[in-house]
Amino acid sequence: MRQGFVKAAAVTPKIKVADTKYNAELILDMMKESTRQGAKIVVFPELCLTGYTCQDLFLQERLLQGAKDALMKLVKESASLDAIFFVGLPFEILGKLYNVAAVFSHGEVLGLVPKSYLPNYNEFYEARHFVSGAELATEVVLPDGSCVPADRDLLFVCEQMPKLRIGVELCEDLWTPNPPSISHALAGASVLVNLSASNELTGKDSYRRELVSGQSARLLAAYIYASAGEGESTQDLVFSGHNIIAENGQILAESKRFGHGILYSEIDVERLCAQRRRMTTFVTEDQTHTEILFSLKIEETKLTRLIDPAPFVPTDRQNREKRCDEILMIQAMGLKKRLEHTGANAVVGISGGLDSTLALLVTVRAFDLCGRDHKGITAVTMPGFGTTDRTYDNAVKLIQSLGAEFVEVDICQAVNVHFSDIGQDPSVHDVTYENSQARERTQILMDIANKKNALVIGTGDLSELALGWATYNGDHMSMYAVNASVPKTLVRHLVRYYADTCEDKQLSDTLYDVLDTPVSPELLPPEDGKISQKTEDLVGPYELHDFFLYYMLRQGFSPAKIYRLAKIAFAGTYEAAFILKWLKTFCRRFFAQQFKRSCLPDGPKVGSVAVSPRGDLRMPSDACATLWMEELNTLS
Structure with missing residues (x-):
C-alpha cells in the first residue's frame, strides 16, 4: 500500500444454487487465498x-436465514484477514427484501449497500x-447484536490511507443513465466496486468492458467488477464470470469468460487523486454520504500490473500506426493553419537526423494539405565540423526524394571567423565551440527565411x-515548432511509420538509414569518419528520460x-544504479533548464504531455530542485 498502490481482487466462486453453507465455505477459501496473495480489496459477485x-x-425464509447465517460465519472468519470484503446476498430490512452488498473487515460488518436499480425486462x-x-x-x-447502516450512500474510508475511499454499486446500477457511482465519486470515492451477475449474450462482453472502462475514465476512479459465473443455474441463462479491474479508463486486468477464479491487479490510488486535483472540472460536491472507517496494515504491495517502458508508444501495432497517422496529421494541420495565415513558405534545416527528418515530413504533408508545390519548402543542409558523410548523404537524398528546394551552406568558415572575433581557440572543444555552430545554423535559417518570405520550422x-x-x-x-510536444521515443515510430507507408523505395531506404543512425548533434569532429558525439552517451537513454518525463509531468x-516503476519496467535492460543515475540527471536538468522552455515558439500539442509555457507547463524558471534531489539521494 506504499506510494498509493493497493492490491484488489475480483472473485468468481463456482457456487451451488441455494446451498448457502457450501457457498460460504467456498467464499471463505477464496477470501483466504486472496489475502494470501496480498489483496486488500476483495469483491465477490451479486447474491x-x-x-x-x-x-x-x-x-x-429458510434461504434468507441461511444467507444471513453464512454471512455472519464469513464475518467472524474475516477477523484474522487483513482486507475489506464485499459479498452479495439477499437481506430483509423493515419487512422488505433487498439485494445487498455486505461490507465487512476484521470481523466486523461495516454496512449493507442495497441495489438501486432492479432490472425487470427481458x-x-x-x-x-x-x-x-x-x-x-x-x-x-445483526444476529451478533451489532447495529450497522443500510444505505446506498456509504463511503468506506481507510484510516491508514485516507485517499482510499470506496463506493459500492450492484450490477444494473452501472447500466443506467445515472449510476450511483457518479454520486459516490463526487463524494470522494476513488475506488468503485460492482457486485454483478451479468448473464452472457453475443457481443455483451464488449459493451460491459466499455461500460467499466468508460465509467472509470469519466469518474477518474478505479473500478472493480466481479460477476457471477459457473455454478449459477443455466435453466435459461449462462453466466461467464467476466471480471474486470480498470483504472481511469485503462483495463488493468480482465478474466477469461466462462470460468471462475480470482482476478488480481494493483490500483494506484495516488495517481487517481493526482488526476482529480489536476482536473479542475472534477468537483467533489456531494455531501450526503456517510463515511465509515476501516483499517488495513500498511505493507509493500508487489506490483504485477503492466508498467509499460514506453508509455508514449502504443504496444499494439494497429493502434500504434493509427496513433502515428493521427499525430502526423495534428502536426501538419497546425502548420497548415500557420502557413495559410501568414502566406509564407517554409525553411527547414536538415541534418540527416531523426528530428529534422520528421519536421521535413510534416512540412511536406502540410504543403500537400494546402495544395502547394514542395518547391516552396527550402531544405537547408549546413555541414560543419562534426558532419559525417552518412548524415550528409541522407539529408541530400531526403530532400531530393521529397522534391523540396535544396540549399547547402557550409558553416565552417563563418564559425571560424566568429571564433576569431570572440577569441575562441578552435582546438578547445567546449560548450562555446558546440553552441557557436548551433547558433550559426539558426542565423542562416532565419536569414534565408527572410529572403524566401518563409517561416523557420523548428525541429x-x-x-x-x-x-x-x-x-x-x-x-x-x-517560427513554428512542429515537434515540440513529440517525445523522442515517438519520433522514431513516426519516421518508421512514414517509411513503412510512403510507397517510395528511395525515400523509405533513406528513412530506414536515418532510423539506424545514432542520435547526435554532430558538433564535435568525427572519428574515422563516424559520429563521435552520441547524445545518449552524454545525457542518458531517451527511453528512460521519456519514462521519467511521462510519470513526472503526466502523473505527478x-x-x-x-x-520504483522504472526498475520494474526496465528490468533486464538497465541496472538499478544506472536508472537512478539518469533519473538524477533528468531531475537536475529539468529544473535547471526551465528558462529555455519559458520562451518556446508556438507549436501544436499532440499528446497528454507538453511543455508549452502558454498552456501545459507554467513553471518558474528559477524553481529549486532541492526536494526532488533530496529524495533521490535517499534511494539506492
Whole structure:
C-alpha cells in the first residue's frame, strides 16, 4: 500500500444454487487465498451467497436465514484477514427484501449497500422478489447484536490511507443513465466496486468492458467488477464470470469468460487523486454520504500490473500506426493553419537526423494539405565540423526524394571567423565551440527565411526540451515548432511509420538509414569518419528520460515512485544504479533548464504531455530542485 498502490481482487466462486453453507465455505477459501496473495480489496459477485438464479426461492425464509447465517460465519472468519470484503446476498430490512452488498473487515460488518436499480425486462425479474434501495437509509441489527447502516450512500474510508475511499454499486446500477457511482465519486470515492451477475449474450462482453472502462475514465476512479459465473443455474441463462479491474479508463486486468477464479491487479490510488486535483472540472460536491472507517496494515504491495517502458508508444501495432497517422496529421494541420495565415513558405534545416527528418515530413504533408508545390519548402543542409558523410548523404537524398528546394551552406568558415572575433581557440572543444555552430545554423535559417518570405520550422522534440538539450537561441528557436510536444521515443515510430507507408523505395531506404543512425548533434569532429558525439552517451537513454518525463509531468509522481516503476519496467535492460543515475540527471536538468522552455515558439500539442509555457507547463524558471534531489539521494 506504499506510494498509493493497493492490491484488489475480483472473485468468481463456482457456487451451488441455494446451498448457502457450501457457498460460504467456498467464499471463505477464496477470501483466504486472496489475502494470501496480498489483496486488500476483495469483491465477490451479486447474491453469491445464495446464487443469483434462485428465482422464487428468494421468497423462502429458510434461504434468507441461511444467507444471513453464512454471512455472519464469513464475518467472524474475516477477523484474522487483513482486507475489506464485499459479498452479495439477499437481506430483509423493515419487512422488505433487498439485494445487498455486505461490507465487512476484521470481523466486523461495516454496512449493507442495497441495489438501486432492479432490472425487470427481458430475461430479468428482480422486481418480483426485491425492492429498490435507492431511498433506503436505516440501520439494521445483526444476529451478533451489532447495529450497522443500510444505505446506498456509504463511503468506506481507510484510516491508514485516507485517499482510499470506496463506493459500492450492484450490477444494473452501472447500466443506467445515472449510476450511483457518479454520486459516490463526487463524494470522494476513488475506488468503485460492482457486485454483478451479468448473464452472457453475443457481443455483451464488449459493451460491459466499455461500460467499466468508460465509467472509470469519466469518474477518474478505479473500478472493480466481479460477476457471477459457473455454478449459477443455466435453466435459461449462462453466466461467464467476466471480471474486470480498470483504472481511469485503462483495463488493468480482465478474466477469461466462462470460468471462475480470482482476478488480481494493483490500483494506484495516488495517481487517481493526482488526476482529480489536476482536473479542475472534477468537483467533489456531494455531501450526503456517510463515511465509515476501516483499517488495513500498511505493507509493500508487489506490483504485477503492466508498467509499460514506453508509455508514449502504443504496444499494439494497429493502434500504434493509427496513433502515428493521427499525430502526423495534428502536426501538419497546425502548420497548415500557420502557413495559410501568414502566406509564407517554409525553411527547414536538415541534418540527416531523426528530428529534422520528421519536421521535413510534416512540412511536406502540410504543403500537400494546402495544395502547394514542395518547391516552396527550402531544405537547408549546413555541414560543419562534426558532419559525417552518412548524415550528409541522407539529408541530400531526403530532400531530393521529397522534391523540396535544396540549399547547402557550409558553416565552417563563418564559425571560424566568429571564433576569431570572440577569441575562441578552435582546438578547445567546449560548450562555446558546440553552441557557436548551433547558433550559426539558426542565423542562416532565419536569414534565408527572410529572403524566401518563409517561416523557420523548428525541429527540436519534447524530450530535448525536457532535458534542456538545445542551444538557447540556437536550435531552441524557430517560427513554428512542429515537434515540440513529440517525445523522442515517438519520433522514431513516426519516421518508421512514414517509411513503412510512403510507397517510395528511395525515400523509405533513406528513412530506414536515418532510423539506424545514432542520435547526435554532430558538433564535435568525427572519428574515422563516424559520429563521435552520441547524445545518449552524454545525457542518458531517451527511453528512460521519456519514462521519467511521462510519470513526472503526466502523473505527478515523486522521484522515489518513478524509480520504483522504472526498475520494474526496465528490468533486464538497465541496472538499478544506472536508472537512478539518469533519473538524477533528468531531475537536475529539468529544473535547471526551465528558462529555455519559458520562451518556446508556438507549436501544436499532440499528446497528454507538453511543455508549452502558454498552456501545459507554467513553471518558474528559477524553481529549486532541492526536494526532488533530496529524495533521490535517499534511494539506492
